[in-house]
Amino acid sequence: MFSRNTKKKTRFSDFLTGEYARDYINQDTPYDAQIEQAAALIRDAEYVLIGAGAGMSTAAGAEYGGKFFEEHFAEFQKIYGKGPYMQDMYSAGFYPFPDQESKWGYWSHQALLAGADLDVTPLHKTLLEALKGKKIFLLSTNADHQFEKAGLPAEQIFQTQGSYNLIQCKRGCHPKTYNAVALFRQMENERKDGKIPSKLVPKCPVCGRDMEMNLRVDNYFVEDENWHAAEDRFSRFLSECKDGKTVLLELGVGFNTPTIIRFPFEKLTREYENIRLVRLSRSKAMVPANLGERAVGINADMARSITDISEKLRGCEKE
Numbered sequence: 001m002f003s004r005n006t007k008k009k010t011r012f013s014d015f016l017t018g019e020y021a022r023d024y025i026n027q028d029t030p031y032d033a034q035i036e037q038a039a040a041l042i043r044d045a046e047y048v049l050i051g052a053g054a055g056m057s058t059a060a061g062a063e064y065g066g067k068f069f070e071e072h073f074a075e076f077q078k079i080y081g082k083g084p085y086m087q088d089m090y091s092a093g094f095y096p097f098p099d100q101e102s103k104w105g106y107w108s109h110q111a112l113l114a115g116a117d118l119d120v121t122p123l124h125k126t127l128l129e130a131l132k133g134k135k136i137f138l139l140s141t142n143a144d145h146q147f148e149k150a151g152l153p154a155e156q157i158f159q160t161q162g163s164y165n166l167i168q169c170k171r172g173c174h175p176k177t178y179n180a181v182a183l184f185r186q187m188e189n190e191r192k193d194g195k196i197p198s199k200l201v202p203k204c205p206v207c208g209r210d211m212e213m214n215l216r217v218d219n220y221f222v223e224d225e226n227w228h229a230a231e232d233r234f235s236r237f238l239s240e241c242k243d244g245k246t247v248l249l250e251l252g253v254g255f256n257t258p259t260i261i262r263f264p265f266e267k268l269t270r271e272y273e274n275i276r277l278v279r280l281s282r283s284k285a286m287v288p289a290n291l292g293e294r295a296v297g298i299n300a301d302m303a304r305s306i307t308d309i310s311e312k313l314r315g316c317e318k319e
């Protein structure tokens with residue numbers, strides 16, 4: 001107990017270091033051998049720190065644009081035109097909605113589809129099942145709670161960029177967020193021509209300003225009590241796994257926000273002899289050459305690579 005308490009904690013802000021590697025390579029080891037390597041590293045590890053980016057939700061089946069958007073957002077395309085915005089859930093979020101009634105008419109719909117009502121957990125479950133017996137923690141830039149829905153306890157999750165379930169004061173005037181799923185459902189039911197009734201428009205209970213989704217898009221993002229508690233648990237886990245056999249398992253992290261998972265994972269692997277990096281991505285699994293055999297980067301359809309690695313791990317367990 002004492003050793004844990006006296007151990008120097010790494011704050012999240014200290015963790016966020018590292019830079020673009022100048023020696024990225026796509027490893028040329030054949031796929032099957034890479035799966036074998038990745039499974040062997042994980043099998044051997046006591047700690048697995050999962051770092052999940054947007055590619056993980058996509059690999060698991062989450063859709064944001066294309067036919068899915070046409071199907072579920074036709075109402076908004078009709079009102080606002082397809083233009084540059086109404087193409088997918090990411091771009092549409094930036095549409096300059098004319099008023100709060102329209103803004104929440106759109107956002108309540110997206111928040112439910114991408115958050116509370118999204119269920120693409122089979123792949124997440126496969127992975128968690130295969131990692132049974134390991135000490136696991138998840139660092140995620142996704143706001144969709146899919147690992148939690150798949151059964152990973154909330155205490156083992158640090159979702160750094162916010163949540164589709166929460167709203168906050170637009171100017172972040174006080175450090176609180178509010179669960180708005182029930183309100184979103186009410187908005188969804190009462191929306192007409194893209195707008196919600198004025199009586200449903202949320203206002204900040206402290207300063208009276210408009211509210212926003214609790215998603216990190218600017219400096220007004222609110223890091224509430226739960227966020228800080230998760231940061232604390234993450235820091236504690238990080239301190240522990242620096243001393244043990246650890247695999248950093250990176251899933252679907254590209255170069256959109258590489259400073260949160262990608263670069264720090266590379267730096268940790270470089271600095272700690274006992275840490276290994278397994279990087280899975282559809283096409284961005286290049287790894288720094290100087291990590292040598294301590295890093296495995298697998299460019300492949302992640303639904304396939306995660307399933308293959310999980311099968312190897314489970315196969316071993318049965319023997």
Ligand SMILES: [Zn+2]
Nearest residue numbers: 169173204207
């Ligand atoms: Zn406020």
